[in-house]
Each structure stands twice: as C-alpha cells, then as structure tokens.
Amino acid sequence: MxxxxxxxxxxxxxxxxxxxxxxxxxxxxxxxxxxxxxxxxxxxxxxxxxxxxxxxxxxxxxxxxxxxxxxxxxxxxxxxxxxxxxxxxxxxxxxxxxxxxxxxxxxxxxxxxxxxxxxxxxxxxxxxxxxxxxxxxxxxxxxxxxxxxxxxxxxxxxxxxxxxxxxxxxxFHLPFIIHRTIMTTGMVESELAEKIESWEDSLPSHIHLAYLPRPGIVRLRLSAYGENRELLEEQIAHETARLNQLIPELIYGYDDVLLEEVVGNLLKQKKKTIATAESCTGGFISHLLTSIPGSSEYYTGGVVAYAYEAKEELLGVKHSSLVQHGAVSECVAKEMAEGVRKRLGTDYAIAVTGIAGPGGGLPNKPVGTTWIAIASAEGSKAKLFRFGNDRARNIRRAATATLNMLRLELI
Amino acid sequence: MxxxxxxxxxxxxxxxxxxxxxxxxxxxxxxxxxxxxxxxxxxxxxxxxxxxxxxxxxxxxxxxxxxxxxxxxxxxxxxxxxxxxxxxxxxxxxxxxxxxxxxxxxxxxxxxxxxxxxxxxxxxxxxxxxxxxxxxxxxxxxxxxxxxxxxxxxxxxxxxxxxxxxxxxxxFHLPFIIHRTIMTTGMVESELAEKIESWEDSLPSHIHLAYLPRPGIVRLRLSAYGENRELLEEQIAHETARLNQLIPELIYGYDDVLLEEVVGNLLKQKKKTIATAESCTGGFISHLLTSIPGSSEYYTGGVVAYAYEAKEELLGVKHSSLVQHGAVSECVAKEMAEGVRKRLGTDYAIAVTGIAGPGGGLPNKPVGTTWIAIASAEGSKAKLFRFGNDRARNIRRAATATLNMLRLELI
The missing domain is CATH 3.40.980.10 (MoaB/Mog-like domain)
Structure with a gap:
C-alpha cells in the first residue's frame, strides 16, 4: 500500500x-x-x-x-x-x-x-x-x-x-519493508564505499543499500522488500553480520541509535561515571549526554570553561600552561579532563578545547584545530583533530569525536 | 516567478x-x-x-x-x-x-x-x-x-x-514579497490571537498574517505582496509599529533572531558578563549561548551540576539546602546562581533546577516543575515554572524561559 x-x-x-x-x-x-x-x-x-x-x-x-x-x-x-x-x-x-x-x-x-x-x-x-x-x-x-x-x-x-x-x-493488507541502519563513524563516505564495495555488489536484488552521511557519521541503510517478514529479517541479519566482519571498528550501533546513548549504555553496564570539561563545544556534549533519560545514573556533571579564569578557577588548569601553550593545546586538554575528574570524583572525564570559529584562528592553529582528552584512573591521553571552518559543524564534529573516543575507551 | x-x-x-x-x-x-x-x-x-x-x-x-x-x-x-x-x-x-x-x-x-x-x-x-x-x-x-x-x-x-x-x-523580472517575523514569548497562540484580533482584522488585504508556534515562542509572520518594494516595506513597518504598541512586553525581536542572540547583544551593549549553572537543562543553555559567534566576549563559563556532589563541589550549594528543600527548590536555584557568579566573578548568573522527566517526578513536584534564578550584584531572585511531560520540550522551554528572564532583567 x-x-x-x-x-x-x-x-x-x-x-x-x-x-x-x-x-x-x-x-x-x-x-x-x-x-x-x-x-x-x-x-x-x-x-x-x-x-x-x-x-x-x-x-x-x-x-x-x-x-x-x-x-x-x-x-x-x-x-x-x-x-x-x-x-x-x-x-x-x-x-x-x-x-x-x-x-x-x-x-x-x-x-x-x-x-x-x-x-x-x-x-x-x-x-x-x-x-x-x-x-x-x-x-x-x-x-x-x-x-x-x-x-x-x-x-x-x-x-x-x-x-x-x-x-x-x-x-489494509500490508507487505513488509524491513530497514536496518548501520551507524558508522571514523571514515568518510567515498572511502567507506570503496572498502565495502564487494559486499555491496553481492547484495541480493531485493535488498537496497543507501549511504546517509552526517557530520562525523555515515549511516548505511539496508532496505529489504518482500512478503515474508521472517525471511527478510534473516537476510538482513545475515548481510549485517557480513558487514560487521568487514568494518567492526567503525560500527557503533544500529537503527539510528545515538552515540550518546551507546556511550550511556556502556557506562551503565560497566557501572562507571563520567564528567565533562568543555571549551569550544560550549556545553553541547553535556547537553547530548543529558538528553538521554536516566543519564543521571552515570553523568555527574561538568564545566563549561570558556574564559581562562573559568579553566583555572573551576578546573584547576595551571596559569602557566595557558600562557605557555595556549588554551588549545595538548596539556590544557589533559589538565581540563584531570581537573574535572578530580573535583567530581568520577571514573572517567572527557575534555575538549578547540577553535570553533569563525574568529580566533592563528597561523599555527587555524579554525577547526581541536584537542580532545580522556582522563581515567590510569592517567590521561589526548588526540588532535582538524575540523573545518563552520562553527556549528565544528561543535557537532568535536562532540561526535569526543563521544567516540570515550566509546573506544570503554569497549 | x-x-x-x-x-x-x-x-x-x-x-x-x-x-x-x-x-x-x-x-x-x-x-x-x-x-x-x-x-x-x-x-x-x-x-x-x-x-x-x-x-x-x-x-x-x-x-x-x-x-x-x-x-x-x-x-x-x-x-x-x-x-x-x-x-x-x-x-x-x-x-x-x-x-x-x-x-x-x-x-x-x-x-x-x-x-x-x-x-x-x-x-x-x-x-x-x-x-x-x-x-x-x-x-x-x-x-x-x-x-x-x-x-x-x-x-x-x-x-x-x-x-x-x-x-x-x-x-527573471522578480516581483516583491516582503516578510517580517515578529518574535514573541510569554503568551500562548490562542490568547495572543485574541489580544491582537482588532489589529489583525485591520490589516490591508495584500498583507497576510501567520502564527508560527514553537515551544515557549509564538512567531507572527507578516507577508506583503506587490510590485513596489519601498511601499511594501513602509506598510510592513507601519503595521509592525502598531503591533508593538499593543504587546511591547512580549516582543523580543524580529525576523527569526534567536533569543540567545538578543540576550548576547544586550550583554555586549551593556558590557556585562554572564555565567550559567544548570541542572535539568544539562548544558543546553550554555550550548545556546556559545552557539553565537563572539559569545566569549560576555560568556565566561558555567557548570552543569547534575548530581548533588556537583552542586556542592562546583557551586558551593549547601548540603543542608539540598537535604531540607530538595534539589528542585527556590533556595537551591538561588544558591546555584550565586555560587557560579561568585566563582567566575561575572555581573550576572542564571541557574535552572527542575525535573525534566520522564522519571524523577514527586507528588508535590511533578515532572516539569522548574525553578529558575538570576543573581546579580543586587542579590538573587527565583521564579517557579510548571512545564509539561516531555523531556526534550521541557529542556527547551526551560532554556527559553531562562533566557527571557535574563532579557527582561537586562532591558
């Protein structure tokens, strides 16, 4: 119909x-x-x-x-x-x-x-x-x-x-359309398409594949059309399993599950708590985490440290680190994560400091430069990302990358 | 065309x-x-x-x-x-x-x-x-x-x-369509329609009015059709001015300006700074404020205090206030605002504590109960709001109400 x-x-x-x-x-x-x-x-x-x-x-x-x-x-x-x-x-x-x-x-x-x-x-x-x-x-x-x-x-x-x-x-007598969406992060659309080409070519003709990119994310949607629901579900499960063998590290979930929900479930399963320290993302990561009902079980709180004073006063970032390395630097990202973890006594803490734009870019640190850190009982580590020029997209991509770093840490 | x-x-x-x-x-x-x-x-x-x-x-x-x-x-x-x-x-x-x-x-x-x-x-x-x-x-x-x-x-x-x-x-030879959107907050659609009925009825036939509601906001869009751009602009300006005399306190801006942008501009004009302390909105208000380019000029930072410990450790909320009155109370909202204002040394601070849902409701504090506070050099004040049952809408409405309280404080 x-x-x-x-x-x-x-x-x-x-x-x-x-x-x-x-x-x-x-x-x-x-x-x-x-x-x-x-x-x-x-x-x-x-x-x-x-x-x-x-x-x-x-x-x-x-x-x-x-x-x-x-x-x-x-x-x-x-x-x-x-x-x-x-x-x-x-x-x-x-x-x-x-x-x-x-x-x-x-x-x-x-x-x-x-x-x-x-x-x-x-x-x-x-x-x-x-x-x-x-x-x-x-x-x-x-x-x-x-x-x-x-x-x-x-x-x-x-x-x-x-x-x-x-x-x-x-x-109405309704036929069946079964969809399965495979959520991936960490590889752009065309590179991903090449990597999974042989799998895509081998799909049966009644199963259709679509690529649905978003900032930092590519969703792969399989749609199967037919009359026999059970058979379609089996076929979709089979094709999904084959894809999972091909790109296990890129798949974070299925059917439009949100990355913040996946991370939340991992934290709940492992009975771990998390705190956030955000500069360029300005509270967007804590907003994503707290948009999930029940997030108070694992999310304790966080700090949005926009100005230097906020980084020092609320997170204990050293004044010398800010002056010597700048707010967007590996050591400040780590100190932010360690600072909020210590103050809130959580198992993990994540921190982001970057230049979202449009202003604030420097010759050696253009708009889009972003450091992301994770702190845990084992210490802290940080990674550098270079996003683009658009403020809203940069905030979104930095948040996605941060949540994915946390996911990879948790699994 | x-x-x-x-x-x-x-x-x-x-x-x-x-x-x-x-x-x-x-x-x-x-x-x-x-x-x-x-x-x-x-x-x-x-x-x-x-x-x-x-x-x-x-x-x-x-x-x-x-x-x-x-x-x-x-x-x-x-x-x-x-x-x-x-x-x-x-x-x-x-x-x-x-x-x-x-x-x-x-x-x-x-x-x-x-x-x-x-x-x-x-x-x-x-x-x-x-x-x-x-x-x-x-x-x-x-x-x-x-x-x-x-x-x-x-x-x-x-x-x-x-x-x-x-x-x-x-x-193409293009005719003119002039739109003007008047942004209002603080009154629901049908009440607003009754209040401005005589004005609406008196609009010339080539000027069309539409009501566009959003959570916490009603946008009024005037559209004028014709060949003479200047005349249309004059007529739209005239009708907008008449409306402004009717409901001055409800209009916060024009043409899809964001409330966070209006508030940001007011802070810039008055050279004032702001900090945030959020519980139920979970960082959404700081995200809105920092989504505006250049917000670092007036936004220093903030705290997302989800757990009791975060409210105490990062904002200095008294343990006795939390135990005696609960996290969703007038005194905790005020202490949150005062606490973040003191720590970050800003002119103003806003704080929100409420029950976003779906869980956490109590007989005397159902889901949607929200206290919003503002602190300044003159002390702090708080107001109680009762929103609905939907978590995402409650977060949005609480953020709108908070930004509007700040706007009214600034004008």
Whole structure:
C-alpha cells in the first residue's frame, strides 16, 4: 500500500519551519509496511490544498494531511475538505467540553476561536485529539482514505500512534519493508564505499543499500522488500553480520541509535561515571549526554570553561600552561579532563578545547584545530583533530569525536 | 516567478533525514521574490524523478532539484536528467583535477567512484562546486530553468549563494514579497490571537498574517505582496509599529533572531558578563549561548551540576539546602546562581533546577516543575515554572524561559 503525505503551511514553503512532521510520519509508516511515495508541501490556500489532494489520490491509497487545523484565520484545511467532500460543519457538544477542559487544566483563557474548533464536517469520521483542541478527520472516497491531522508535532504524533497507525494496520493488507541502519563513524563516505564495495555488489536484488552521511557519521541503510517478514529479517541479519566482519571498528550501533546513548549504555553496564570539561563545544556534549533519560545514573556533571579564569578557577588548569601553550593545546586538554575528574570524583572525564570559529584562528592553529582528552584512573591521553571552518559543524564534529573516543575507551 | 523544489532521496521519505535543505532554499528564494509553490520529496528512482520534474514544469518556471548526485550507486539523478534532456555524459579534465585536489587537501584517498563525478551531460550548463565533488547542472527547456544541486547541505548552500541565486536575479523580472517575523514569548497562540484580533482584522488585504508556534515562542509572520518594494516595506513597518504598541512586553525581536542572540547583544551593549549553572537543562543553555559567534566576549563559563556532589563541589550549594528543600527548590536555584557568579566573578548568573522527566517526578513536584534564578550584584531572585511531560520540550522551554528572564532583567 502506498501513501502520500501532504504538509500544509506557508511557513514550510518559506522555510520558517522545518518539516520534521513528514520525516517522523515517513519513519512510522515504513515500520508498518506502508511505502511513502511522495511528500508534498503546499500553501494554506483552498485551491492548492485541493489540487495536492487530487494529485495524491491518483497515485496512493492513503493520503495523510497535516496542518491548517488551528484556531486562527490562516488555517483553512477543514473548510477545504468540507467543501471538497460535500459536507457541512456540525457543532459537537462533547468536543466543545473537551476543549474547555483542556484550557482549564492548562489555566489558559478560553475564547470564541477555540469554540469553532468543535465544529466538524458531518461526512467524516472524527479522530479524537486527547491532548489538543483540533480533532482529526477521516474521509473515504473510491476505496481511498484521506486523513487530516493537526500540524503541532506532539499532537500529530499522539494521534498517529493511538489512532491512525492502528487503523491502517487493521484496514489494509500490508507487505513488509524491513530497514536496518548501520551507524558508522571514523571514515568518510567515498572511502567507506570503496572498502565495502564487494559486499555491496553481492547484495541480493531485493535488498537496497543507501549511504546517509552526517557530520562525523555515515549511516548505511539496508532496505529489504518482500512478503515474508521472517525471511527478510534473516537476510538482513545475515548481510549485517557480513558487514560487521568487514568494518567492526567503525560500527557503533544500529537503527539510528545515538552515540550518546551507546556511550550511556556502556557506562551503565560497566557501572562507571563520567564528567565533562568543555571549551569550544560550549556545553553541547553535556547537553547530548543529558538528553538521554536516566543519564543521571552515570553523568555527574561538568564545566563549561570558556574564559581562562573559568579553566583555572573551576578546573584547576595551571596559569602557566595557558600562557605557555595556549588554551588549545595538548596539556590544557589533559589538565581540563584531570581537573574535572578530580573535583567530581568520577571514573572517567572527557575534555575538549578547540577553535570553533569563525574568529580566533592563528597561523599555527587555524579554525577547526581541536584537542580532545580522556582522563581515567590510569592517567590521561589526548588526540588532535582538524575540523573545518563552520562553527556549528565544528561543535557537532568535536562532540561526535569526543563521544567516540570515550566509546573506544570503554569497549 | 514561481519555483518548485524537488528533494530526491529515499532517506527523506522514510524519515531518516529531515529535509532542512528545502526549508533553507525556501527562505532564500523568498528573499529575492521567488515564490515557492510546492516542495516535493520523491524517491531515488528514474521514473519518480522524471514524473516529479514533469509535474513541476507544468506549474513553475524554476525547478530546483537537490540530491542524488553523490558518488555511490544509489545516486541516479544525473543519469535521469541526461536521458530526459537527450544528452550524453562527457568527461571534464578540469573538474577531474579539481576533485583530485579536494581529496588531497582533505588527506582522503581518491577512487574510481569519485572520478565518475567528472562526467557531466553535454547539454547542460555546469555550475561549479568549489567545495565539493558533485557539480551542479542547469538545463533549459520551454523557457524554464531546471537546476540540479548536490544534497549535502553546505555544498548546496554554497552553490545557491554563489551561483544560483545571482543567476535567478539576473534572468527573471522578480516581483516583491516582503516578510517580517515578529518574535514573541510569554503568551500562548490562542490568547495572543485574541489580544491582537482588532489589529489583525485591520490589516490591508495584500498583507497576510501567520502564527508560527514553537515551544515557549509564538512567531507572527507578516507577508506583503506587490510590485513596489519601498511601499511594501513602509506598510510592513507601519503595521509592525502598531503591533508593538499593543504587546511591547512580549516582543523580543524580529525576523527569526534567536533569543540567545538578543540576550548576547544586550550583554555586549551593556558590557556585562554572564555565567550559567544548570541542572535539568544539562548544558543546553550554555550550548545556546556559545552557539553565537563572539559569545566569549560576555560568556565566561558555567557548570552543569547534575548530581548533588556537583552542586556542592562546583557551586558551593549547601548540603543542608539540598537535604531540607530538595534539589528542585527556590533556595537551591538561588544558591546555584550565586555560587557560579561568585566563582567566575561575572555581573550576572542564571541557574535552572527542575525535573525534566520522564522519571524523577514527586507528588508535590511533578515532572516539569522548574525553578529558575538570576543573581546579580543586587542579590538573587527565583521564579517557579510548571512545564509539561516531555523531556526534550521541557529542556527547551526551560532554556527559553531562562533566557527571557535574563532579557527582561537586562532591558
């Protein structure tokens, strides 16, 4: 069964909002064996919405629409759908009361715009929105299903998980698409492609490989298409195992697992604790570590030492080291790691000092120069990296490299 | 002039990569007066790529394509375009040498797959890619322009800024679309809509308003369409000024300025310094502050104090305060702010302690309970916030609320 996703909103076309909804929906639909054929983003106008729905209905059996269901005047999806499918708006007292309760719980003032959200077309099946004010709507025409959902991400996700996905699984006979993503770090795309070429060439024709690079990371995605789920899973497992023999040191996990989660799990397994000392990454590594629920089990805390004084006062870096070698140096990186480890009494500590840019580069230390250190009971060691010119990418790459150094230390 | 964006790649359809390219392109095209009519995401197959291009050519004069130009086997955009426009691949020695140099500079091994990137269709104008190996291609047909660019974000952006946007400005007579985004924080969408209803109703018909909510923030976007740029700018400025009289305390800036940038500019203007002490936000606030180039001018450093020991050892929080009032309390928030301010000798310090979730909630302190404190020479003050249940959203909302408290303190 094929689906198309239609995302409605001028804010998406002029780039003020990134279409994360469609990505999330694509992932979830694929997991249940619904192939997303196209994602289309169109503006909040009656004719564009109608045209996109009509076009999608030519090619797909499931049309999922998000956006344009809000209480304000620029939201017109409900009106267009009501007109397209020859319905009339009908006031629902129960939904009205649900909306009022939501406002009361959140302590927000209720107004007439919100009341209008209880009016819904009489020719649709209503999909409840337990956590928001805009109900979902399901229309049926020519054996196809058209579903409209709110564009607020957490409301849409809740509606998909609790109502839409279960409904699709029940109504359609779905084939299987199995994906497996192999997460690698430490080698660029073209070098990796050459290294695994013979393996890639030997893949059966119903298993497809894609390279998905990110700063510091290349994800390899295998997709297998067929009718027999067990057989596909076996084949994917077999091909994954063959790849693992080829590049064991580069693989840090599977299926979009985050490096910070892998590192967190290793720390938990080994009952070890970690502290951080960051200069150029400015707290990004501690943010990544603490974005994982339960990270307080192994993450004690850290220091963001931007200025010299912070490095001295909070980490005990020697003034002489800073003056003689500069803040971006092997010895300062090591002293930072040792300093925070000592103060917080953790098993390990990681430290980063570098020049993220755009300013601050020197002839012998251009923007991108970064020292990363790890301290443990056995002492400390540091490694030099040379990243690029882009501040945001440098911060991200330094964080990835730091977490990977810690991973290699832990395994 | 209307444009359509076609993003190619299975990874976008199955949601493993978020389509940030299309958002960025939408923003840039709008700024030069090119209206993006539709964004379509299609898979890496010959027939889907052809169908999407043909469909787009029915409605738009400019078709911008990204993705599928890489060196690996799943990249087929170049082949499809060569076939569609009846061309042949031709080997370019100069591009071959450029690719070799790129590999040498980066110290990466060169292989045959990369050599094939120097083969380009003979019926296109080549758009140079100074920073990458995949050249851009421009095709002309029936007065329309079709441009293919690499999908790697920084290569695509470089190509757009240096070649594609200047070319479009030169070749087309472009009307004007002026956007102004007013950034607000402190009031939810529906309440805000009611408060500014009379202003919204009085807007002229060629000026359109959209509400764009984010966690803790509502952006109000005004779009004016017309031929006379100066007149449009005047009208937008007039309407913005009227809105500013209505809700002065809620507006923190314009045109997608980041709250951390506004705060940074205020600190620079007033020559004040800041330090951070974070518990539940885990370094996210320091990451936001340091993501701004030049932040070392006002940001000295900070502490991420996750465990009790970190709060005591690095911030000097009293053990008795933690035991008597708990880590999430008014007095601990204040002691954290005062502690980091004293140790780093800054003018201001901000501190956050809360329960981000999903675990850690208590009957009298449910998940989302958050204390935020500010310390300055005049002492410290703290405020209680109650956010929701989602960890990632709580971290984001707490960071926004903290930065906004600092902003209100500074103005």
């Amino acid at each position: 094929k689906a198309e996703i239609i995302s409605i909103g001028d804010e998406l076309l002029i780039g003020q909002v990134v279409n994360t909804n469609a990505s999330w929906m694509g992932t979830e639909l694929n997991l249940i064996g619904v192939e997303v054929r196209q994602i289309s983003v169109v503006s909040d106008t009656d004719e564009e919405i109608q045209r996109a729905i009509e076009e999608a209905m030519k090619h797909a059996g499931i049309i999922l629409i998000t956006g344009g269901l809000g209480p304000t005047k620029d939201d017109i999806t409900k009106k267009t759908l009501t007109r397209m499918f020859d319905g009339k708006l009908f006031f629902h007292q129960d939904i009205y009361e649900h909306i009022q309760i939501l406002f009361r719980v959140k302590g927000l003032p209720f107004n007439e715009l919100n009341k209008a959200q209880a009016e819904l077309p009489d020719i649709c099946e209503i999909i409840p929105n337990e956590i928001g004010t805009a109900s979902g709507m399901l229309f049926r025409k020519d054996g196809k299903i058209i579903i409209a959902m709110p564009g607020v991400p957490f409301e849409m996700k809740h509606m998909m998980q609790n109502h839409v996905l279960p409904l699709l699984k029940k109504e | 209307k444009a359509e964006i076609i993003s190619i790649g299975d990874e976008l359809l199955i949601g493993q990569v978020v389509n940030t390219n299309a958002s960025w392109m939408g923003t840039e095209l709008n700024l030069i007066g090119v209206e993006v009519r539709q964004i379509s995401v299609v898979s890496d197959t010959d027939e889907e790529i052809q169908r999407a291009i043909e469909e787009a050519m029915k409605h738009a004069g400019i078709i911008l394509i990204t993705g599928g130009l890489g060196p690996t086997k799943d990249d087929i955009t170049k082949k499809t375009l060569t076939r569609m426009f009846d061309g042949k691949l031709f080997f370019h020695q100069d591009i071959y040498e450029h690719i070799q140099i790129l590999f040498r500079v980066k110290g990466l091994p060169f292989n045959e797959l990369n050599k094939a990137q120097a083969e380009l269709p003979d019926i296109c104008e080549i758009i140079p890619n100074e920073i990458g190996t995949a050249s851009g291609m421009l095709f002309r047909k029936d007065g329309k322009i079709i441009i293919a660019m690499p999908g790697v974000p920084f290569e695509m952006k470089h190509m757009m800024q240096n070649h594609v946007l200047p070319l479009l400005k030169k070749e």
